[in-house]
Amino acid sequence: MIFIVLLGYSVVNWNAQNIDYYIQADECQIEKTSCQVILDKHNSIEVNILPRGIPSTEKLTVSVEVKGDKFDELSVAFEAIEIDTTTPQYRLYKQTENSFSGSAFLAICSLSKQSWITHLFVKKGNETWEIILPFSKQLAN
Numbered sequence: 001m002i003f004i005v006l007l008g009y010s011v012v013n014w015n016a017q018n019i020d021y022y023i024q025a026d027e028c029q030i031e032k033t034s035c036q037v038i039l040d041k042h043n044s045i046e047v048n049i050l051p052r053g054i055p056s057t058e059k060l061t062v063s064v065e066v067k068g069d070k071f072d073e074l075s076v077a078f079e080a081i082e083i084d085t086t087t088p089q090y091r092l093y094k095q096t097e098n099s100f101s102g103s104a105f106l107a108i109c110s111l112s113k114q115s116w117i118t119h120l121f122v123k124k125g126n127e128t129w130e131i132i133l134p135f136s137k138q139l140a141n
Contacts, residue, residue: 019121021129030054030118031135039122039129043068047120047133054116054135056106062092063101064120073123074100080107081115089121113138 028035034048074092092100118133
């Protein structure tokens with residue numbers, strides 16, 4: 001029994017991140033276009049999620065172009081507000097010195113209107129940013 005409790009604790013803490021900076025990008029419409037986010041005076045990123053509209057039933061491709069310093073790790077997770085669920089964190093893999101990309105999926109939901117938050121985690125050395133990109137989806141009739 002103690003082993004199960006310790007295993008559960010380690011799994012929860014393994015995925016926990018110490019976030020140094022939070023950036024809320026409310027003006028971005030990530031479901032319609034790519035978004036540029038300024039991290040600090042030396043660094044910015046451009047985030048792109050395809051296909052447009054961020055469909056629940058298709059594999060998503062998340063790509064990030066980095067401008068400035070080199071970054072160590074990037075990952076993304078999606079949070080559905082109305083159904084109170086979060087997807088796993090999907091790792092984005094380094095493609096070039098300044099770009100990362102990877103695949104992700106949304107949780108399937110049958111609500112006619114859904115509010116979502118994209119959580120993008122960017123790590124450079126000992127610093128971690130969480131960029132929050134909200135979006136809404138209307139199911140097609």
